[in-house]
Amino acid sequence: MVDNASSSANVLMRKKLLIFTLIMFVFGFALVPFYEKFCEVTGINNLLKPDVLVKENWVDEERWITVEFDANTRGLPWSFKPLQTSARIHPGEPVNVMYEITNNSEREINGQAIPSYSPRFLDKHLKKFECFCFTKQVLKPKETRQMPVQFVIEPGLPIDVQTVTISYTFFELPEGNNPVKK
Template sequence: MSEQLSNARLVKRLLFTVAAMFAFGFALVPLYDVLCDVLGINGKTNTSAYQPSVEQIDESRTLRVQFLSTNADGMTWSFGPDADELTLHPGETREMLFHARNPTDHAMVAQAIPSVAPSKAAAYFHKTECFCFTQQVLQPGESVEMPVRFIVDPALPADVKHLTLAYTLFDVTDRMPEKLAGSAPQAN
């Protein structure tokens, strides 16, 4: 009887361990996102709306913001910013236009994923409007201007004088067929 009781306890402990490992596996992604958001690591930009407490521009500092754009494998669109860089004062609201063109003979859906470098600056880079918030649908040969409006928080560490905002454009057409169905050109 003692051996059966011992085996039953062992099975319960093993089942608990398996359940705990399964739960931990599901919790890793949200924990990682929270950690990146709190520490400003991995170049992830803040996805919540930025509300400056006071319209405060630090005119004593000038920052250089560089813009990069790349296409992921399989993405054929032409994609890029109006300018390679701009200068600004922390706290200033600025905008950059990006252009995209679908050179193919079929409609496509794209998603832009942003990142900020250096990673410690990501927590201070706030997008108030961005084409990366939604998927972009372009018909064959169609072009679009896509704005990104942003503010660099004046609390940015003083040793950061140069930021890079990089976008990678992904083809998500196969994963978003409902976007194509709702965007078909209307016949007259």
């Protein structure tokens, strides 16, 4: 009888474990939409899904902002320039700008672009989706490359701001230096 009681207890425990396993399996699949909704609500993961920010951002079509683009180098034998010097945009409107860079030297060079903004608080209203400034750039001798910057300036930018400047300055990196993404 003791053997029969432990056998029925084992069968009962197996059933409970099987039900628990099934519930956990279903929970694992159900967690994905919950996680996505949580990320959408909190704004987490927007760098991996830039469309989320653009779709949720409204465009202020009654207001215009002039965005000026600037490019500089410090201690590099590179030519660096935006392919357009300015753009007239509506706040909330996605913008795509191309920059061109050329290594004028006979050696391969690593460089990193550091952004700066005017007015200084623009960084709080500027959301970049893609930028060459996120990673180091390695240019071979005499190589020319075009690099995009995709961004949006949020409609929350103070109303008295009508012109902003986005500037990038390239600095040389020592070989083997892998900067942190900015």
